[in-house]
Amino acid sequence: MALLTPSDSALPREAQGRGWRRRLLCAPSQREVLRACFERNPYPGIATREELTQAIDILEPRVQIWFQNERSRQLRQHRLESRPWPGKRGPQESRRKRTADTRPQIALLLQAFEQDRFPGITIREELARETGLQESWIQIWFQNRRVRHPGQGGRAPAHTGGLCNAAPGGCPPPPAPSSVAFTHIGAWGKGLPAPHMPCVPGALPQGAFTSQGSRAVALLQPSQAVQAAGISAPAPALGALCWVPWLLRKWDCPTLRLLGGLCTPTNARKTRTHRAVACWALARWDSLGPFQLSHRTKMCLRHPRPSGVAGGAGAPGRQGGVGTRRWGSSTSGARDPGVLRASSTDASHQAPSQRLQKPRH
DNA sequence: GAACTAACATAATCAAGCC
DNA sequence: GGCTTGATTATGTTAGTTC
Numbered sequence: 001m002a003l004l005t006p007s008d009s010a011l012p013r014e015a016q017g018r019g020w021r022r023r024l025l026c027a028p029s030q031r032e033v034l035r036a037c038f039e040r041n042p043y044p045g046i047a048t049r050e051e052l053t054q055a056i057d058i059l060e061p062r063v064q065i066w067f068q069n070e071r072s073r074q075l076r077q078h079r080l081e082s083r084p085w086p087g088k089r090g091p092q093e094s095r096r097k098r099t100a101d102t103r104p105q106i107a108l109l110l111q112a113f114e115q116d117r118f119p120g121i122t123i124r125e126e127l128a129r130e131t132g133l134q135e136s137w138i139q140i141w142f143q144n145r146r147v148r149h150p151g152q153g154g155r156a157p158a159h160t161g162g163l164c165n166a167a168p169g170g171c172p173p174p175p176a177p178s179s180v181a182f183t184h185i186g187a188w189g190k191g192l193p194a195p196h197m198p199c200v201p202g203a204l205p206q207g208a209f210t211s212q213g214s215r216a217v218a219l220l221q222p223s224q225a226v227q228a229a230g231i232s233a234p235a236p237a238l239g240a241l242c243w244v245p246w247l248l249r250k251w252d253c254p255t256l257r258l259l260g261g262l263c264t265p266t267n268a269r270k271t272r273t274h275r276a277v278a279c280w281a282l283a284r285w286d287s288l289g290p291f292q293l294s295h296r297t298k299m300c301l302r303h304p305r306p307s308g309v310a311g312g313a314g315a316p317g318r319q320g321g322v323g324t325r326r327w328g329s330s331t332s333g334a335r336d337p338g339v340l341r342a343s344s345t346d347a348s349h350q351a352p353s354q355r356l357q358k359p360r361h
Numbered sequence: 362g363a364a365c366t367a368a369c370a371t372a373a374t375c376a377a378g379c380c
Numbered sequence: 381g382g383c384t385t386g387a388t389t390a391t392g393t394t395a396g397t398t399c
Contacts (some may be wrong), residue, residue, distance in 0.1 A: 018383090020368055020369070020394085020396090021367085021368060021369085022367095022368095022382080022396090023367050023396055023397075024367065024368090024394085025367085025397075026366090027398095043388090043389085046367070047386095062367085062368095064388090065367065065368065065369085066367080066380090068368095068388090068390085068391095069366065069367065071389085071390080072391065072392085073365095073366085076391095087380085095376080095377095095386090095387055095388070096386085096387060096388090097377090097386085097387095098367085098373085098377055098378075098386055098387075099386060100385095118369095118370090120369090137386085137387095139369085139386070140386070140388095141385090141386080143370080143371085144368095144385065144386070144387090145385095146370090147371080147372075147373095148384085148385075210394095212384090276380085295365085296368090319387075330383075343393075
């Protein structure tokens with residue numbers, strides 16, 4: 001059943017090794033099967049997806065993407081019509097088995113990651129050939145790698161224009177633990193009092209950074225953050241907020257491991273100490289004013305990304321249809337609201353992506 | 362040009378498996 | 381139990397295709 005009809009359009013970006021995968025055009029019959037399956041279960045496990053792959057001749061990763069997009073559409077539609085989303089029903093289908101030991105191939109991937117953190121389809125397929133791994137696995141590997149090793153690797157995504165994913169050439173080495181002071185991510189605090197750094201090429205000094213990918217989080221240089229917070233301590237040449245999770249791991253610093261009860265992820269044991277991003281615990285910008293000394297040693301976990309905060313592949317300039325959701329209105333029972341989230345409902349929590357416009361290209 | 366939608370991005374989380 | 385890391389989710393943007 002050869003129903004795949006990729007377009008014949010030119011792929012100049014792919015030719016450069018940075019392009020997107022060629023679009024899959026679902027035939028009506030394929031879509032029908034997918035929709036029928038979606039009706040039965042919008043969250044198919046690997047077994048079902050594999051079955052679909054066999055049935056309609058669409059690769060499993062494409063099936064997975066289709067279900068992601070379809071869920072997104074349906075969820076949006078349900079919200080618009082104020083209908084409850086049925087969510088997961090029936091017994092949970094099993095996940096894909098963890099990919100076996102990939103150590104032999106990792107070196108090659110690391111090398112590729114160093115050169116380019118956002119490989120296009122051509123490069124990913126090339127890596128897949130060389131390693132014998134699936135291209136979709138490589139894509140996931142890069143996703144996870146970018147999140148967990150923000151300071152490593154090469155260029156920012158091509159589509160982010162002037163935004164950088166890290167300073168050119170990656171983040172600078174982290175400062176010594178003794179002098180660390182963390183920046184404040186205004187996006188998740190209330191009433192960010194300080195100016196935003198412009199995110200245009202050349203505007204950010206070495207070591208400054210924007211958030212991952214194109215998610216244009218307003219940020220401060222450490223010195224600015226300290227200044228804004230009224231901290232008199234000398235501002236270290238802190239390179240990047242993106243180091244924080246890394247620091248948490250590497251330094252094993254108890255002062256960075258406080259407030260375990262602040263967020264209550266289901267998997268708290270595994271996430272509590274790692275998924276932290278810098279924000280000064282208890283230091284509510286609006287209510288407490290300048291930091292008090294007692295706050296300096298406290299870190300809190302960042303609450304989950306609020307709905308409406310752009311997490312997407314590109315510029316924040318456009319208002320997506322889903323982007324108007326208020327915080328705390330998650331439709332997913334799986335996502336932990338967290339303590340901070342519960343108090344984060346006012347309009348000052350505007351998504352950073354809505355405040356910081358990325359120059360379009 | 363607008364609408365639709367596959368592809369891709371993120372953060373957050375779950376969970377397997379190793380130490 | 382702590383940690384690493386593969387897999388999955390929700391959500392948002394980009395860009396190709398169709399009308």
